[in-house]
Amino acid sequence: MIKSALFAVLVGSSLTLACWSSGAANAATPAEAAAAGIEPYCVPWPIPVDRHPRTGGGSSFSNFGQTGSMMLFEHWRQPCGGTKSQIVLAYTPLEGSPFVCGGQARIIQNGMSTSQYRLVREVDGSDGGEFCGVLTEPTGLLIHIDDPDFQFNDDEEFEFYWDVTRPNDLHPGFYRFVAGPFRGDPLSTGELPPHGDFSGSYFDPERAGEGALIEVGQLDERKVLQVSWYTYDNGQPLWIYGVADFAGRDTRIQVPLQTFSGARFGQEFSPSDVSGTPWGEATISF
Numbered sequence: 178m179i180k181s182a183l184f185a186v187l188v189g190s191s192l193t194l195a196c197w198s199s200g201a202a203n204a205a206t207p208a209e210a211a212a213a214g215i216e217p218y219c220v221p222w223p224i225p226v227d228r229h230p231r232t233g234g235g236s237s238f239s240n241f242g243q244t245g246s247m248m249l250f251e252h253w254r255q256p257c258g259g260t261k262s263q264i265v266l267a268y269t270p271l272e273g274s275p276f277v278c279g280g281q282a283r284i285i286q287n288g289m290s291t292s293q294y295r296l297v298r299e300v301d302g303s304d305g306g307e308f309c310g311v312l313t314e315p316t317g318l319l320i321h322i323d324d325p326d327f328q329f330n331d332d333e334e335f336e337f338y339w340d341v342t343r344p345n346d347l348h349p350g351f352y353r354f355v356a357g358p359f360r361g362d363p364l365s366t367g368e369l370p371p372h373g374d375f376s377g378s379y380f381d382p383e384r385a386g387e388g389a390l391i392e393v394g395q396l397d398e399r400k401v402l403q404v405s406w407y408t409y410d411n412g413q414p415l416w417i418y419g420v421a422d423f424a425g426r427d428t429r430i431q432v433p434l435q436t437f438s439g440a441r442f443g444q445e446f447s448p449s450d451v452s453g454t455p456w457g458e459a460t461i462s463f
Contacts, residue, residue: 209302209303210301210302210303211302212302212322212325212328213302213321213322213323214294214320214321214322214329214330214331215263215300215301215302215319215320215321216257216261216262216263216331217300217301217302218300218301219255219256219257219258219261219262219263219300220255220263220265220300220317220319221300222298222299222300223298223317224265224298224300224316224317224318224319225265225267225317226251226267226269226315226316226317227267228251228253245272245273245274246270246272246273246274246275246276247270247271247272247273247275248268248269248270248271248275248277248312249267249268249269249271250266250267250268250352251266251267251268251269252264252265252266252267252337252354252356253265254331254332254356254359260332260359261332261359262331262332262359263319263331264319264320264331264356265317265318265319266296266317266318266319266320267315267316267317267318268312268315268316268318269312269315269316270312270313270314270315274311274312275311275312276310276311276312277296277308277309277310277311277312277316278296278308278309278310279294279295279296279307279308279309279320279321280292280293280294280295281339281340282294282337282338282339282340283337283338284320284322284327284329284335284336284337285335285336285337285338286327286329286330286333286334286335286336287333289326289327290327291322291324291326291327291329293322293323293324293327294320294321294322294323294324295307295309295320295321295323296308296309296318296319296320296321297318297319297320297321298317298318298319299319299321300319302321307321331356331359332358332359333358333359334355334356334357334358335355335356336353336354336355336356337352337353337354337355337356338351338352338353339351339352339353375391375393376391376392376393376394377390377391378390378391379391386409387406387407387408387409388406388407389404389405389406389407390403390404390405390406390407391403391404391461392404392405399422400422400423400424401420401421401422401423402420402421402422402423402430402432402461403418403419403420404418404419404420404432404434404459404461405417405418406418406434406459415436416436416437417434417435417436417456418434418435418436418437419432419433419434419435419458419459420432421433428462429460429461429462430460430461431458431459431460432458432459432460432461433455433457433458434455434456434457434458434459435453435454435455435456436453436454436456437451437452437453437454438451438452438454439451439452
């Protein structure tokens, strides 16, 4: 995987690392996300209302009216890397008070259909962030499937049929689109928030000879960021290390750092000989 670039800037006794990305992360297992029809962490948080520059297909409809109201409805597949993608729905109110809610449409795939779904803001497949109401501003949403008998894969061909007729409408209103199979985009990984795919080695080309090992992981319900900075002090190799928990939607994480001394090599090593000295902190910005 091509990782986002990471920059390091030393200020006093702190290290600032900045990564080209933003987003949210909440607790959801891969199985739960797959059942919901969501590719975890592909779409940044908040969900954009403007298309990703490398979107795979999609369309828009701006004369989508209900009695006394009108909205712009757009959809596209955002690339997630390789053959994976995530369908994104974007709604923009144009006139009046358009109403949007899950269950208004039928999703049809492989000869089966369902209307048991929610429109959500969560980008990892977890529960929460449901939208059902009157649009007041441009809003980006994902489809969260709630039908245990319907296995939705938005990388495959499917049909979306939306009947927006309201009780007082004089004429029926509906919208239908058919999405073909996603062809893949090997050059794009989407825009990932703090996530395990960011784990790896990073360096600043202007500071060759040193770098950082970044690990993003989860321990039970804890989300953990680990930083190991390899550098030099007075001509001698030096490791500066730290670890910190972070919340689901954090995009800036403060990591306290320490240096260590006292231990011997090989068979002479004893954990009791290790002592840590506070060094400063790292600010990790995704």
